[in-house]
Amino acid sequence: MHVTGENSPLTPSRRTVLAGGAALGAVAVGTALPLGASAAQGAGKPGTGEVFTLGVASGDPDHHSVVLWTRLARSPLAEDGLGGMSGTIEVEWEIARDERFRKIVRRGRERTDAAAGYAVHAEVAGLAPGSEYFYRFRMGRHVSPAGRTRTAPAPGVLGAGLAMSFASCSQYEHGYFTAYSHLAADEPDLVLHLGDYIYEYKADSYVSPTGNVRDHSGPETESLANYRQRYAQYRTDADLQAAHAVAPWLFVPDDHEVDNNWASDVYEKPQLPQPNFIQRRADAFRALYENMPLRRRNRPSGSHIQLYRTVRWGALANFHMLDTRQYRDDQACDDGWKVCADAADPARSLTGDEQEAWLLDQFRRSRARWDVLGQQVFFARRVNAAGATSMDAWDGYRGSQERIAEGWLAAGVRNPLVLTGDVHTHWANELKANYADADSAVVGTELVTSSITSGGDGADSDPNDDNNLKLNPHIKFRNNQRGYVRTKITRDEVRADFRVLDKVTEAGLPARTRASFVVADRNPGLTEATPG
Template identity: 75%
Template sequence: MPASSEKDPSQTVPSRRQVLLGGAALGTAAFAAAGALGGLAPAARAAAAQGAGVPLRGEVFTLGVASGEPDHHSVVLWTRLATDPLAEDGLGGLGRRAVTVQWELAEDERFRHVVRRGHETTDAEAGYAVHAEIAGLAPGREYFYRFRCGRFLSPTGRTRTAQTPGTFGAAMTMAFASCSQYEHGYFTAYRHLAEDEPDLVLHLGDYIYEYKPDTYVSPDGNVRDHRGPETETLANYRQRYAQYRSDADLQAAHAVAPWLVVPDDHEVDNNWAGDIHEKPHLPQPDFLQRRANAFRAYYENMPLRHRNRPQGSRIQLYRTVSWGSLVNFHMLDTRQYRDDQACGDGWKICEDAVDPARSLTGDDQEQWLLEQFRRSRARWDLLGQQVFFASRVSASGSTSMDAWDGYRGSRERISDGWVEAGVRNPVVLTGDVHTHWANELKADYANPDSPVIGTELVTSSITSGGNGADSDPAEHPDLRRNPHIRFRNNQRGYVRTHISREELRADFRVVEYVTRPGAPVRTRASFVIADRHPGLSEVTPR
């Protein structure tokens, strides 16, 4: 389904840390004083100092910094260089050259205790992206990092390693978000997410939107414009990511914590499925080449590991990331391997939706996930995925063919799989629908007395759909028709969770508006999932 911000000068940085808007204020002199060049061979030092022999003009760290894919001893550090982020060729004003970028990782935000230093070389072939995989780190530890290229120093980022396997460690805070349509509003929710200083962020898709300007218009009108045409070429996708990543609020959210990411549809094409684009009845130039372009740009702009680098039109993204014994994060890909949507997509009453042969995950990913359930000894197993998992039936009896309702056999096999494996606390995390929801997952949705076998938390959008509006969830017809749905809210925002051995607390965070910068944030509702008790208990927001 079709389904941000320019910095407001009145906004200030509320955190004690410099990471939210960057540590460049520490100065290039501080980086040099820390001995950043000292660990490189003479030839590498010369290349780093000169940008591989070609002087760079203008600030090069315009797209910020990020980290991701943490485990108990390593993490990925990311940046992408650009002096002209919106250059139509997608190369950020750097033309074609090789550039050496230094990085350093420290135990403190002033870099008095640097624990790792190194350098990476990037070029036009890589879209001037840097993916530095840093190993040999201590588990359960906060670190700070930054990059240098020539005379330019990046903002400072904050990252964290996971707990040691087999240990719980402290409780953690995890936030998750999705759906940030640049034209529909300002990314204020990302700013507030950064202020919450989570240990980990999950992004569940629709990080960018592919449309040309004014194709997908918010009910409140578009307040910003996409640059360039609908994204099809590699240059188009690179330019679009650069436009989004130039946003100061998005940069703050990336700099505050490591991210785990999975794409949904708009990173490629609306409602694509497997090898089929949105409108297969209409001609389109080589969809698989378009998908290859999209996946390449996605990798270039995300803090992913080298093993996630795409191979043509394929990219390996489903994976499990463990946070000690506390949480397994199972990140799913519900686009690349799915069967086409049944009955022509949309909301339908469709017999094909119940065909057990149809799959949303594909056979290989499904078997991988079922094996992860069987092997799990974690207190919580969280599925980071894209589309609505619980049954949601409209007044006419129709359901969404793009969601798990359109692949009911696939949903039953996965939910039966976690029950049979004895998964202690299964929780599905979802994006896509631009609305907050809290759902209890049932063994049989047609039977109101069927046992609750899991829980689903659905985040609203960052901006997609415009301002939205608050309402009384109890009055919404979806809750009356679907009693397993406990909460709905149509404002923009994200979900903040606090995860301990005893419970998972979910705070549904909302902003009042997105059509201008600076909206305040509040917690619209909070729910607790108790250990070994699937389902939702509403508690007082905080």
């Protein structure tokens, strides 16, 4: 990487407008598309000869640096996964204090080629803490859309608060990504994505109850070229591009970035031969790194990728981003919903011993107001009418579930908050010291986001006629519509708004807040609030 100050010229002939499903006035110059128009008109179809067809992104900020990302592709859906690019290419980037790029603070150049999938990662340091920036890329005469990013506050600074939204599970075939557009329109400071960013299936092999509205390109993703092509297809969606461009992301994958319900070295259906699974996982991780704004230290090594990490937001919050796939024991009792004695075996682990020890140490070291676990699968105890629990969630790894909660209690964590994806449904849960005792103390709070599209349109849930709530009294809310969760984190409370859309099989529909809850400082548990 070559980085300079303000003297290295990057003189674009034009400023490319960020065209997303939402009008991002803080980023765009010119007129953005009206809400949903991008999807309705065939979201993300690139112009002839364009190279920044996959948009821009930023991620993993600290108080003085951030990762900037783009990936070049003239033909995003090319079967070889290289997007119609060739040779070694130099890409310039710049980051500015203002959206019109009159106050440039850093410039630099990166080289990319086929070995990198024509992805560009620039780690830009020397930035001011707690500050908003704008960035863009240039290749020859081509200038990328602009993105907005932000650094974390300085260590020890609580700040005025953090607007953070989190999302999960965006199956391209099941619906339009309008929820991403609404998330972008909220203009959060930070976005967490908790997995299932892509899905591995070939067209029409995973059909939602309300039908598929668009198709995956290519076969089931099993090779590097397949994964690169699939990420590119998702990245052409203008609503998703808008969500990436509006704020820095913290990302962790779940299962579909590799294979449904995989666990460590075990693929979904071990009874069927898949001798290439370890290579498949290596290819999936390589493509994941190429397509996410991750730091160089997260670059995969063969079939392993280091993704669990803590990102600190001043003294306000520590975000402990977990990996609940790569180190877990295989699901007990052949997976699924089961009454399974093996699930209670304390030796079984969802995180693996090393990650668990790391997380418990992070708890002991923490001085943050809020300690947030950004992770993938349902944490609270959850039983169905048959008394079964999910072997793929923390319930299938009872020892891990109990040790993590006991760990934050032993460490005196001030406010533990678990954020979860995976289940395609909104939930708000109180975490108990003993789930078998209705009067047991509440020791933490879990907020679970629904999917962006996975599962199709869904339907609203009646809290007065919901067995999930009756069987699990620590669960205070459930809703089976698509959407995301919008939060405001302050020194005194976390407010969570569960955002929903009535349909995702139609593009551009409005979003609304279905329910809101508040978690108060030093008072784990949920208080329902007027929807915001």
